[in-house]
Amino acid sequence: MPTEHVLPKNVPVCPVRGSVIYPTMVQHIDASRAISINAIEAAMQGEKVILIVSQKDKDVDDPQGSDLYEIGTACNVLRVRKNPDGTVQMLVSAVARVRASNYRRDEHLTADIQPLPVQSGPTVELQALTRELREKFESIAAGGKVSAESVQTIQGKDDAGEMADHIAFNLDFKLEDKQALLETATVTERIRRLLTLLDTEQEVQAVQARIRAQVKEEIDKNQREYYLREQMKVIQKELHGGEDGEDADEAEAFRTKIEALELKPDVKKEIDREVNRLARMHPDAAEASVIRTYLTWVTELPWNARSEDRLDVEEAAQVLDEDHYGLEKVKDRVLEFLAVRRLRKERADRGELSAEDVNKGPILVFTGPPGVGKTSIAQSIARALGRKYVRIALGGARDESDIRGHRRTYIGAMPGRLIQGIRTAGTKNPVILLDEVDKLGTSYQGDPSSALLEVLDPAQNQHFTDHYLGVPFDLSEVMFIATANYPEQIPPALMDRMEVIDFSSYIEQEKLEIAKRYLMPRQLTQNGLKANQISFTDAALEKLISYYTREAGVRNLEREIGTVARKVARRIATGEVKRVKVTDKELDRYLGQARHTPESEGKEDMVGVSTGMFYTPVGGDILFVETSIMPGKGLVLTGQLGDVMKESARAALSYAKSHAERFHIDKERLDNSEIHVHVPAGAIPKEGPSAGGAMATSLISALTGIPARHDVAMTGEMTLTGRYLPIGGLKEKVLGARRAGIKHVIMPKANEPDLRDIPLHLRSSMRFHPCETVDQVLDVALVGGLKALETPREAGVAVPATTSKRKTSRRSGAGGARA
Numbered sequence: 001m002p003t004e005h006v007l008p009k010n011v012p013v014c015p016v017r018g019s020v021i022y023p024t025m026v027q028h029i030d031a032s033r034a035i036s037i038n039a040i041e042a043a044m045q046g047e048k049v050i051l052i053v054s055q056k057d058k059d060v061d062d063p064q065g066s067d068l069y070e071i072g073t074a075c076n077v078l079r080v081r082k083n084p085d086g087t088v089q090m091l092v093s094a095v096a097r098v099r100a101s102n103y104r105r106d107e108h109l110t111a112d113i114q115p116l117p118v119q120s121g122p123t124v125e126l127q128a129l130t131r132e133l134r135e136k137f138e139s140i141a142a143g144g145k146v147s148a149e150s151v152q153t154i155q156g157k158d159d160a161g162e163m164a165d166h167i168a169f170n171l172d173f174k175l176e177d178k179q180a181l182l183e184t185a186t187v188t189e190r191i192r193r194l195l196t197l198l199d200t201e202q203e204v205q206a207v208q209a210r211i212r213a214q215v216k217e218e219i220d221k222n223q224r225e226y227y228l229r230e231q232m233k234v235i236q237k238e239l240h241g242g243e244d245g246e247d248a249d250e251a252e253a254f255r256t257k258i259e260a261l262e263l264k265p266d267v268k269k270e271i272d273r274e275v276n277r278l279a280r281m282h283p284d285a286a287e288a289s290v291i292r293t294y295l296t297w298v299t300e301l302p303w304n305a306r307s308e309d310r311l312d313v314e315e316a317a318q319v320l321d322e323d324h325y326g327l328e329k330v331k332d333r334v335l336e337f338l339a340v341r342r343l344r345k346e347r348a349d350r351g352e353l354s355a356e357d358v359n360k361g362p363i364l365v366f367t368g369p370p371g372v373g374k375t376s377i378a379q380s381i382a383r384a385l386g387r388k389y390v391r392i393a394l395g396g397a398r399d400e401s402d403i404r405g406h407r408r409t410y411i412g413a414m415p416g417r418l419i420q421g422i423r424t425a426g427t428k429n430p431v432i433l434l435d436e437v438d439k440l441g442t443s444y445q446g447d448p449s450s451a452l453l454e455v456l457d458p459a460q461n462q463h464f465t466d467h468y469l470g471v472p473f474d475l476s477e478v479m480f481i482a483t484a485n486y487p488e489q490i491p492p493a494l495m496d497r498m499e500v501i502d503f504s505s506y507i508e509q510e511k512l513e514i515a516k517r518y519l520m521p522r523q524l525t526q527n528g529l530k531a532n533q534i535s536f537t538d539a540a541l542e543k544l545i546s547y548y549t550r551e552a553g554v555r556n557l558e559r560e561i562g563t564v565a566r567k568v569a570r571r572i573a574t575g576e577v578k579r580v581k582v583t584d585k586e587l588d589r590y591l592g593q594a595r596h597t598p599e600s601e602g603k604e605d606m607v608g609v610s611t612g613m614f615y616t617p618v619g620g621d622i623l624f625v626e627t628s629i630m631p632g633k634g635l636v637l638t639g640q641l642g643d644v645m646k647e648s649a650r651a652a653l654s655y656a657k658s659h660a661e662r663f664h665i666d667k668e669r670l671d672n673s674e675i676h677v678h679v680p681a682g683a684i685p686k687e688g689p690s691a692g693g694a695m696a697t698s699l700i701s702a703l704t705g706i707p708a709r710h711d712v713a714m715t716g717e718m719t720l721t722g723r724y725l726p727i728g729g730l731k732e733k734v735l736g737a738r739r740a741g742i743k744h745v746i747m748p749k750a751n752e753p754d755l756r757d758i759p760l761h762l763r764s765s766m767r768f769h770p771c772e773t774v775d776q777v778l779d780v781a782l783v784g785g786l787k788a789l790e791t792p793r794e795a796g797v798a799v800p801a802t803t804s805k806r807k808t809s810r811r812s813g814a815g816g817a818r819a
Helices: 036-046 122-143 149-153 160-170 175-183 187-239 247-263 266-282 286-300 315-323 327-350 354-358 376-385 417-425 448-455 508-526 538-547 554-573 584-591 643-658 667-671 694-706 730-739 749-757 774-781 784-790
Strands: 008-017 028-033 049-054 071-082 086-106 109-114 363-369 387-392 431-435 480-484 498-504 533-537 579-583 609-616 620-633 636-638 671-679 711-716 744-748 767-771
Touching: 008 028, 008 036, 008 086, 028 036, 036 049, 036 071, 036 086, 036 431, 036 711, 036 744, 049 086, 049 387, 071 109, 071 643, 122 149, 122 160, 149 160, 160 175, 160 187, 175 187, 175 533, 247 286, 247 498, 266 286, 266 554, 286 417, 315 327, 327 376, 327 498, 327 671, 363 376, 376 387, 376 431, 431 579, 498 667, 508 533, 508 538, 508 554, 538 554, 538 584, 554 579, 554 784, 579 584, 609 694, 609 730, 620 694, 620 730, 636 643, 643 667, 643 694, 667 671, 671 694, 694 711, 694 774, 730 744, 730 749, 744 774, 749 767, 767 774, 774 784
Parallel strands: 008 049, 363 480, 363 498, 387 431, 431 480, 533 579, 609 711, 636 671, 711 744, 744 767
Antiparallel strands: 008 109, 028 086, 049 071, 071 086, 086 109, 609 620, 620 671
């Protein structure tokens, strides 16, 4: 049993990195950090006892108590020596495992320590474990992993705990494993853990020995093959009159391929130079391998291979309709492109236009939220044109060489992704999709978005030069299509070269049709079901869309349909049922409780509560602005409002104050009241200027006691002078308001043209109120309108806002809402 040591309660702490010291050891500690040197000096001035404890992260230079392990080793300081470079070397004798607590920091760390009680365990079991430990250690030591002095010291240990500690210290275990052994006070348990680590070490040694044997065998084999190859080369040179026949044949094969490519004279001249270099070079030279790879790339590129365009506009329209529902604007733009190209080709056939004029066309960029079909429509365009399709994912690309390639001087150099895509397509006029172009990064290796400027410029890309090729390659016949979720993140110079086609969110009716036409058949096939084994009612799909997904596209909708299909497949496979009809009432059985509850309109007209509108990348919805008046001073804003939205609230209050006399608002009470504006769903950040009208309506309603109409929702930015300015996302906001049951929508008059984007059947079921001033907004939004505002009311306190009994919307996964 170890000797009990009397230790002080509070001791200085010396943090160490990457090592653990165990009791009974005498060890040198080198200290270079001020925190450690100060601790050593404090120990020498005190009772010469110090706590050695390991850091959890060795990269932390100035550790605190939280950066250290809880269990350390109390040590007696035997000797301290200061070195000329300012560092300190300390010789310590470790005496006990201790638990540290109550770390304090001054010039050094100090901590309270409490020795861990040491237990040996059952005697017979301990003897067996000790014998096993000794045998395993001797086996490992025989492999030369431990010095002879350490082996001799360990073999001379009679105490099992001491022997285990010394073995753990001398073997190359992970810091976490060594710390775990230090924290294990019971000797039997400590030896068990150590035996597990020794088993692993033995397996590693066995694998290393096997690898060494294999490597030696491979080296012997390679040396033999090398000598044989050298002999064959000498024989071949003698047979071919001193010329390396194999190399000459290889160079000639490249010349034959290059002649068949019909390259331009300047390009052919450069490539012929490389072929001649290869012919003169020894085939085993390092440079020969580089040239060989380069010529392979050059000869496999489609310099003049094209796929014939299908320019039948009606057939293309049929292909696009087969693959996608809706997206009418996008389809129209693609068909316009085909029609223009067909007319150009007809004029070129009559000699009125050159081939270059036929190939010129716009660079399209599809922008919109995820999951609305940007990538898949590009595949349909390629199918409609009869062209090859290549997708290049640019998300996270931070290196210019991703676009332009590496120069051949680098080891492992290769062309950029564009040339790689052209080679994969096998034609020089594929459809290349540049996916996620808004997520390009910039680093010290260059700016890939700047490299795209030449690629996406029809006036320059016919002479695009990849750094690896070193010769121009014509990209003018490639149809480039880019996609982006956030067009504002695309550099202006790059955006200027592209024509923007915006993909808006799908409405519920479109999602329903997409689910029936595309998503359900695909998921049935993927999950091994036949069409007669499962069916969804329209009500079930509508509930799935509204209550289980909240997105602009249909990706999550397809996942949820797949989830239902898998659960039905399990029931059919087990023989429980033969076919299933999924109704809206059975969705809970397959998908659990509904995840989203769309917000609904207020139940009654209320004082101080107005209805606003907002949109997120996953669609639109309504929000409520609540205002309460109470004794005090100042304006209080809650609900995770962004800076712009807070400014809208302040502007609304200033507007109310400047028109207090006209609206018959008690100025004295206004100056001595605290006005609290709150937007519910406080866990969701909200931003944007378009809640100005709703803020003004809520404030003025609370200050005057006139209720705001519950069936009216509004969107628009207001100014201090009362102007009502246009906003974005009107379509998404109106669709969200319609889903919530709103009948009247107040909007800026400047946004009237945007109403054309809203389906006719939805427009006919709602009434829109275009407004140019805040007065016009209040005239519609308040009960009684402007007449009620401007009519003198009985003196007294304004009616306070009451709490609505609405059910709070459970919005999740949509990010911040933008009003």
